Amino acid sequence: MSEALLFTVDEGVAVISVNDAPYNRMSLEFVDKLESLVNNIADDNNIRAVVMTAEGLDNFSVGMDLMQLGAAMQQDFNPHAFFDQRLRMIAAIENMGKPWVVTLFGYCLGAGLELPLGCHFRLAAAEGAQIGLPEMDLGSVPAWGGSARLSKCVGRDHTLDMILRGKKISGSEALRIGLVHEVWPLQELKQRAMDLARELASQPALAVKGVMNVAVGSEDRDLNELLKTERAAVLETFGTPDQQEGMLAFIEKRKPVFNQMK
Template identity: 60%
Template sequence: MSAVLLSIKNHVATLSNNDAPYNRMTLEYMDELERLVPELGADNSVRALVFTSAGEDHFSVGMNLKQIPEGIERKGSLEAVLDQRLRVLDLIENLGKPSIATLFGYCLGGGLELPLACHFRLAADEGAQIGLPEMDLGTVPAWGGSGRLPRVAGRDVALDMILRGRKISGEEALKFGLVMETCPVTEIKARAQALGEELAKQPRLAVKGVLDTIVGFEAKSLRQSILDERAAVLLTGNTADSQEGMLAFLEKREPVFNKDD
């Protein structure tokens, strides 16, 4: 049984964790993501990615802790196991293609840290329990959660969630800016697909330019962000998509981008 179910529809790749109902982020799951994400990044026909999970019970309870001894044996050390997970999340965040995560049921530990590496997050309006409960295990988030969460939801929210091991609902996540919208769990995967298709219609190189400029802006100076934006302007300045956009504007119609893909 494959750890990740991959489907591609209307230029949107959906990667589903196939370990229902709890959808643990197993060694096999991370190996598959490390293989698939770069492949999808290199495929120009794929313009957006959705990260979700099988069933409607839980997005993910995070790492399968029972696999830690096996992971150390296979990878050589616990550090190597964790390094792979950081690599995969960095791949997702810096792929140059928009990524969407669906948060429903338990979204704990790695089940929140992976969505934090995505560019868009949707949450179920009921039943979601979102958190970084590592403190309850006597440790701290290990996949970048304590670095990304304050950048998304703010310092105080991050401290409250991590130090108290507090789980928040989808509505609280929306209030804190952790997700962009909420919807019924029965609709969340369809909503993610629709958002992916909307993003896929945008000019591919321009999307990449915006992501290259904005992702990681917290660590950049304003001048560097402006230089990154200028590079994106030059990259997209005389492309088929920019010509189509101008022509569509003059003809008062909707542009049709990515015709060459």
């Protein structure tokens, strides 16, 4: 049996790949392993950005492995623990203070969209992407925070249109409604995600975390709270090697080189 996911780290960028091509279903083993990795990445200062992708070029993910889930439901199954784990894992990704870049191509359905909704930069393929939350077809509703995060991302009207009608939208349509940040040809998509992750990893890690602490979830906090969070982030960067390097590079009219101090 192959590994549920593949994991590598190179020059500050971690790459996580769903390993069940061509459909890249998110099995129970995948979720367990991903949750463990998320916790490790959060604690590893050598990792400054993450790419979430999938093996092959057919599909990012068709979502949960429904056959496996159906079998599990016949056993001693606790739905609260099952879904709490997934919500906990996606929230940890969203709030860890390190940028996650995800590639959307082929089918990105159910959990195959809900997991990307917890990531910070979503890149879609220009051709072939089918992105949606089709749980209505199963007589149910999104269970990994999909309806909540999609509504925060694209607003009520697009959310109701996608979920209640079981729509699967293209990469270009996802860009139009603000669901993804960029669209690239399929053959270039993974490389573009890596390029973006390397760019983000080259930024001063403490400053990146500070900005993310302000911006992530900002729609749910008032301005005064956000200003206090921003001030704390500014003060935390004062006098750090990266702040000194940035100032020196500005004076010397060169590009700064950050994250040199461990």
